[in-house]
Amino acid sequence: MVIHTYIEYMGWGAGGWGDEFFFGFLMTLKISLSAYALAVIFGFFATTAKLSKNIFLRFMAVSYTTVVRALPEILMVLIVYFTVAGLAETALVKAGFVDKGFQFNPFWAAVFALAFVAGAFMAEVLRAARLAVPEGQIESATAIGMSSLQIFMRVILPQMMRHAIPGMGNLWLSITKDSAIVAVLGAFSELLYTGYRAAAATKEYVFFYGVTAVLFLLITLISIAVIQWMERHLNRGYA
Amino acid sequence: MTATALSVRNIRKSFGEDEVLKGISFDAHSGDVISIIGSSGSGKSTLLRCINFLERADSGEVAVAGEIIKTHKAKDGQLSPSDKHQLKQMRARLGMVFQNFNLWAHRTVLENIIEGPVQVLKHPKKKAVADAEILMDKVGISQKRNHYPSQLSGGQQQRVAIARALAMQPTVMLFDEPTSALDPELVNEVVQVIRQLATEKRTMIMVTHEMALAREISTHLIFLHNGRIEEQGPPQLIMENPKSDRLRQFIGKF
Structure with missing residues (x-):
C-alpha cells in the first residue's frame, strides 16, 4: 500500500518524519522572521545614512549596499558568518562586555548574516519609498508645530510604507527561501535540511522534496495573503 | 493701539547669488489683514515661508505676539532656530495654508x-x-x-x-496663494471662507494674485518688487493712486 506508506512517513515520533518537518517548518519561520526584523532595522539605518547630509555616513551606506548586492548571497553569508561574527566576538571580549571565549549562538550568527544581506536590499526599498513621500506632506506637519519624531511616525512612515510594501513583501518571500542558505553553516534543522535528511534516509527523494516544496509554497501563499491585506490597508484614501 | 500679532524685521534671503529678499520689515496688528502682492519671482512666497521657518532666512527677526523667535547664525550662513521647543510653539501659533x-x-x-x-x-x-x-x-x-x-x-x-x-x-493665519491651484469655478468657495475670516477680524497675512479679494478684505497692502517693498498702504489708496511705475504696470495687468 503506497498511500499507507506515505502516511506512515509523515507520522509523528521516531518512526515518521512529521514532527521533524513540523519543527523544520517552525525553524524556517523563526530564522526568517528574526532575520527579516533585523533586516528592517539594518535597512532603516542604511537608508537614514544614505539620505543624510554627512558624507562619511553616505559613503559607508553606499559601500554597504553596493558590496552586499554585488556578491552572491551565499558567499556574503559565509563571509559575514566567519569574519564579521568573529570580529564582533573579539570586540565584545576586548570591550569587556563578555568573558573570554565568548561565541555567538550559531543561530543568531546565521540570522545576523542573512539580515546583513537582506538589509542592503531593504535599504534600497526604503530609500525609494521615503523619496516618494511628497515634500508638501512633511511641510504641513512642520508648519503645524510637530516634532521631527512626530513627523516621522505620523506622516512619513505611514506614507512611505504604502510605497515600501510591495518591495518589502518581495524581500520577505525571498528571505523565507534564503533561510535555507544557513544550511551551509551547519545543522539548523530548518525546512530544506529536514527534507534533505528525510530524503537521504528513506531514498524517497521525490516525495520528501515534494513535501518540502509544498511547505515552502504554503509559507508563500499565506504571506501573499497577508501582504495584500496590508497593501489594501495602507492604500486607503488613495484613489 | 492694538497689540502687535506679528512683527517681521529686516528679512534677507538669497538663493545662491540671487538675493530674493533684500530686507523686508512689516508689522501686523491684531485684526489686520495684510495682502502681499507682486509678480512671480518677487519673493512673496519665500517671505511667507521665512516667517514660520519653512525656509531659513539669511538674517532678520520674526516675533509672534511680541515673542521673538530665537535664532543664531549657522555655519552655512543661514539663520537657524536656537530653541526647537520654542520654534514648535511659534509655528503652532502661525496657521499656514x-x-x-x-x-x-x-x-x-x-x-x-x-x-x-x-x-x-x-x-x-x-x-x-x-x-x-x-x-x-x-x-x-x-x-x-x-x-x-x-x-x-x-x-x-x-x-x-x-x-x-x-x-x-493661531495668532496669525498665513495664506500662501490659497486659490492659485484651484480651477476657476472653485475659487469662489475658498474666497468666501477667507472673506468670512476677515470679517471676524482674524489676523491674516495673505500672498495672493486675487487682486479683487486683496482690495476688498485687506487693511493693508504690500507690493513686493525685486525683493523689496516697493509700495504699501491701504489697498484702495495705493491701487487707485500707485506712486511707482512698477505697481502701475502690475495693476494694469489685471
Whole structure:
C-alpha cells in the first residue's frame, strides 16, 4: 500500500518524519522572521545614512549596499558568518562586555548574516519609498508645530510604507527561501535540511522534496495573503 | 493701539547669488489683514515661508505676539532656530495654508483637522473632535468628514486645510496663494471662507494674485518688487493712486 506508506512517513515520533518537518517548518519561520526584523532595522539605518547630509555616513551606506548586492548571497553569508561574527566576538571580549571565549549562538550568527544581506536590499526599498513621500506632506506637519519624531511616525512612515510594501513583501518571500542558505553553516534543522535528511534516509527523494516544496509554497501563499491585506490597508484614501 | 500679532524685521534671503529678499520689515496688528502682492519671482512666497521657518532666512527677526523667535547664525550662513521647543510653539501659533493644500493623504478630513490639536496642543481627542465639528461646519465640509483628501475637489481640500489651520487657534493665519491651484469655478468657495475670516477680524497675512479679494478684505497692502517693498498702504489708496511705475504696470495687468 503506497498511500499507507506515505502516511506512515509523515507520522509523528521516531518512526515518521512529521514532527521533524513540523519543527523544520517552525525553524524556517523563526530564522526568517528574526532575520527579516533585523533586516528592517539594518535597512532603516542604511537608508537614514544614505539620505543624510554627512558624507562619511553616505559613503559607508553606499559601500554597504553596493558590496552586499554585488556578491552572491551565499558567499556574503559565509563571509559575514566567519569574519564579521568573529570580529564582533573579539570586540565584545576586548570591550569587556563578555568573558573570554565568548561565541555567538550559531543561530543568531546565521540570522545576523542573512539580515546583513537582506538589509542592503531593504535599504534600497526604503530609500525609494521615503523619496516618494511628497515634500508638501512633511511641510504641513512642520508648519503645524510637530516634532521631527512626530513627523516621522505620523506622516512619513505611514506614507512611505504604502510605497515600501510591495518591495518589502518581495524581500520577505525571498528571505523565507534564503533561510535555507544557513544550511551551509551547519545543522539548523530548518525546512530544506529536514527534507534533505528525510530524503537521504528513506531514498524517497521525490516525495520528501515534494513535501518540502509544498511547505515552502504554503509559507508563500499565506504571506501573499497577508501582504495584500496590508497593501489594501495602507492604500486607503488613495484613489 | 492694538497689540502687535506679528512683527517681521529686516528679512534677507538669497538663493545662491540671487538675493530674493533684500530686507523686508512689516508689522501686523491684531485684526489686520495684510495682502502681499507682486509678480512671480518677487519673493512673496519665500517671505511667507521665512516667517514660520519653512525656509531659513539669511538674517532678520520674526516675533509672534511680541515673542521673538530665537535664532543664531549657522555655519552655512543661514539663520537657524536656537530653541526647537520654542520654534514648535511659534509655528503652532502661525496657521499656514498652502497653495497645494498639503492635506495628509492618509488621513480623513476629520483626522486632518484634529491631528494638530491632539498631537501638538495635546488636547483630549473628544475636545478636538468637538472643536473640529464647529470648524467643519464653518467651512461647509461637515458632510465629508470621513472622506480622504483624494475624494475631494481642490476647493473642498483647501477649505479643509483652512479648518486644519484654524483648529490650532493661531495668532496669525498665513495664506500662501490659497486659490492659485484651484480651477476657476472653485475659487469662489475658498474666497468666501477667507472673506468670512476677515470679517471676524482674524489676523491674516495673505500672498495672493486675487487682486479683487486683496482690495476688498485687506487693511493693508504690500507690493513686493525685486525683493523689496516697493509700495504699501491701504489697498484702495495705493491701487487707485500707485506712486511707482512698477505697481502701475502690475495693476494694469489685471
